[in-house]
Amino acid sequence: MNSEKVALYIVNWLKEYATKANVKGFVVGVSGGIDSAVTSTLCAKTGLPTICVEMPIHQAVSQVTRAQDHIAQLKENYSNVSDVRVDLTESFETFQTAFATSESNALKDLTLANTRARLRMTTLYYIAGLNSSLVAGTGNKIEDFGVGFYTKYGDGGVDVSPIADLVKSEVFALGAVLNVPESIQNAAPTDGLFGDSRTDEDQIGASYDELEIAMQQTKDGVTNTDLSGREKEVFDIYTRLHRNNQHKMNPIPVCEISEDLKN
Incomplete structure (x- = not known):
C-alpha cells in the first residue's frame, strides 16, 4: 500500500x-x-x-x-x-x-x-x-x-x-x-471497555494479522475443510463472529407493509 x-x-x-x-x-x-x-x-x-x-x-x-x-x-x-x-x-x-x-x-x-x-x-x-x-x-x-x-x-x-x-x-x-x-x-x-488489561486478541481469540488472513480466505472461497491446525481455528473464529454479528453490519431491518394489507 x-x-x-x-x-x-x-x-x-x-x-x-x-x-x-x-x-x-x-x-x-x-x-x-x-x-x-x-x-x-x-x-x-x-x-x-x-x-x-x-x-x-x-x-x-x-x-x-x-x-x-x-x-x-x-x-x-x-x-x-x-x-x-x-x-x-x-x-x-x-x-x-x-x-x-x-x-x-x-x-x-x-x-x-x-x-x-x-x-x-x-x-x-x-x-x-x-x-x-x-x-x-x-x-x-x-x-x-x-x-x-x-x-x-x-x-x-x-x-x-x-x-x-x-x-x-x-x-x-x-x-x-x-x-x-x-x-x-x-x-x-x-x-x-472492561477496565482491565485484556486486549482485543484476548477477547476475539485471534490477532488482527490472523483475522486479515481469514478474511481474505473467505473472499477466495476457502472453507474450513481446506485448512488445519491454528489456521482452521482462526478461520472458524472469523466465520462465527462474521455470521453472528451481521445484525451490526446490515441495515436495520424494516417490516414493510404492502398496500393490500393497509387497505
Missing part, C-alpha cells in the same frame, strides 16, 4: 464531505490506540477544526498517557486541533448503581462494556452538536465488516468512517507515515 497517497486521499475525502455537509469540522474520541490516533491525525490534516475528546471511565493509566501524548503532539503541529476531557466515570457509576445487582457474570460484564461505549457516543454527539461538526469513526475494516468487533450505537454510531476500508496492518502503516507516537504504534490493541 502506498501509505502517503492513501493518507492524502482520505484527508481530501474528509474535507470534501464536510464541505458538502456544510459543517465546520470533526469530533474524534481519542483512546490511546492506533485507530483513533490515525483518524484524529487525518482529520487534523484537513485544516478544519478538529476536537479530540478524551472520555476515561476507570481507564488504565497507560491508555490515558498515550492519548494525552498524542493530543499534545497534534496540538503542537496543527493549530486547528483542540481537545476536551470528559471524565465519564461518575456517570457510568451512576448508571451502574441504578441497575445494581449482586450478580457478576460474563453477560453483565459485556453489557456494561457496551454501556461505556454508548455513553461515549452520546458525549461525542453532544460536543459535535455544539460545534456543528461530524463525529469521525475510528473503526477499521476487520472490526466493522469482518468480525463486528464494536458496539452497536456505541463506537459504531458515527457520521463518517475514514479508515473503515483499511485492515489493521494498513492502519498501522498509515500511523507510521503520519508520525503517530511510537508508544501507540507499539501498544497491543484494546477497546479499554
